[in-house]
Amino acid sequence: MDISFLGGPRPQRGVGVVAPFDFALDRELWRWVPDEVSLHLTRTPFVPVEVSLDLARLVSEHETLSEGVRTLTAISPEVVAYACTSGSFVGGVAGERAMCEAMTQAGAVPSVTTSGALLEALTELGVRRVALVTPYTVSVTRALEEYVAEAGAVVTGCAYMGLTRHIWKVPYRDVADMARRAVRPGADALFISCTNLPTYDVIPQLEAELRIPVLSANQVTMWAALRRVGTRAVGSYQALIDPAARIYPTTRGGPVPPVLPDVPDVPEQEQQ
Template identity: 45%
Template sequence: MKRVVRGPEPQVSVGIVAPYDFNRDRELWRWVPESVSLFISRTAEVSGADNLGTVSALGEASYVARPTREVCAVGAQVVVYACTSCSFVGGARGEAALRQAMLDHGAPQALTTSGAAVDALRAVKAGRVATVHPYEEPVGRRLRRYLGDAGFDVVANTALGLPVRDVLSASYDQVADLVRAGDRPEADALFVSCTALPSYDLIAPLEEELGKPIVTANQATVWAALRAIGLSATGEGQTLLGL
């Protein structure tokens, strides 16, 4: 008897433009259903005098051009720039310019992590937000300003306290401690900024512990990208994904 072997189900393609040093590929994959493939392309390397200089360089629209073309060449139906600080450092105007650049280079739809975070915080009905992040002070101030300009009352803006060079190796324990330290009773929700910070397994238990929604950069990135093409992200017990 001839054995029938089922092939893979048809795939929906999502393009991720990531900073040159992004190392959380596997975390992004955990939010996607089996019908989705992520195509990840990284920007060229940049060097800045400090944290603000680096993210400002990566916030230039020219840096998303080549990676956008690469993911579109393999069929990406939506493209998202997976860098929070790079997409908020120039304010709303800078974020819009990045999306336009991706559209100009072939993206059928274009998003950024900071734009996705705004949509996610609105989805969980957060008016007052406590933010936690790993940035140096000038970049942290721009995060507060970006969210404030988007209509949120930022009640606290707490930094991780690690040197920027150590952020890529941040542990779950460090992120969990940061979230707890950054929470405020008056905050409707917490936002964990920076796609370099791991968060997948922390979201649901910390939401239960603190009694409020937690939106993270990587979670919002995948949620928004899939939402743009009519699909849902996967993550048991995560408030944003249960809406």
Template identity: 30%
Template sequence: MTALGFLYPGNSAEDEYPRMEQMLGSDVRLQVVHTDIGEDAHRVDALLEMGSAERLAAGVEELRLAGAEAVVWACTSGSFVFGWEGAHDQVRKLATTAGLPASSTSFAFVHAVREVGAVRVAVAATYPQDVAGHFEAFLKDAGAEVVSARGSGIVTAAEVGTWGREEVFALARDGDHPDAQALLLPDTALHTAAHVRDLEAELGKPVLTANQVTVWEGLRLARRRVNAPDLGTLFTKEPVVQVRG
């Protein structure tokens, strides 16, 4: 049994985790602990407070007692707004507090993009455009070429959590770009687990979504690989071999 811990902000799409646990179809347990989000707003000052070390630390003990082997801060915007170095510092503090390997959804996207072999990516975000721009900058710092980054102007996670299949597909279609080798949907408040395979079939490329990459990152930290075709290319692709000259 592999037990993975996730610190999830508030209540929007946390039901993705029991769904994905079933989709993994193996001896993997996904333990979710909710963190206090303070103000529900996709606004930089609110997101910095949401991702503060104190708020994350409050949920760590419960995950540790549950036997988690790794912990992931299951929030994209509450990590990338700290910038590349700040986000590294955030997960270092989380790892120290937890005494466990740690990461965040923002770094999960970076590692997942590399895993599927993509260099050029498009971002279809629910956030306001300025917040989406912070994610674009984060990806560029990671070495990705962002050919398009589209925001949708949604301020609260609560609203994003009400979106269904029709809204998710519209977001993906509007945010895709013909030059992108992968499409990224970076909001853990968005329900996507049931749609990844269909999105990839329609767009003809890997689709990486926030809760999907978050779970994959937890498995990566625990050194587990699980084949789960319903969760898309990321969960079926063999690791990309980096050739060094």
């Protein structure tokens, strides 16, 4: 059988991802990625620490990041992303920039972090006032508020879950409930923090309900990384990715975004 007409596999563009050891949402990251791009993930070494500021510092040490980037150099990614929100805001704005520099030096490619991508997304959408949702404890949540404020944005409201483990098991309905608690009049956008918190399907539903752009940690990470290789992330009815979804009647006038059907919950797994 002659299969020469297939022409072989299409050329792939690589995006390297360094994630914390407990990152569990590889498949969610792929949902923002177009067909011509491959994700190459590596993880930081395991440490026996629950989600906290201490863990954020441990998984964002420059030597740890550099080692992660070096493991990806053999497959020549065009950009490297550090997929952790708390690990990239724990050192403030200057700390986030230093992390990018360390990763770029280790791999000789452009680098982004989740928290840096958040600030980039706020600028892209012209957002000055943002509401926050986090799965974190109060201390980690306060550190995020300080990071956003340091960058010049105003935090209009915040809701947090107080979790220290198993964040990837949180169902969509809990994320949506927290979003409704966090968003108050005057917010220009909502940011849902933590790359281990599932958000892909809930974003368009919340945007249709709240009438403001909804950003999430994994979304902004993939959007910023793909932007650096000259391609677009995939995400219908997500304001950051789909310009047609950026018009809301309460703020800009024009057509109302379609009201989407309820999204299913992420299946809950037995707590360990």
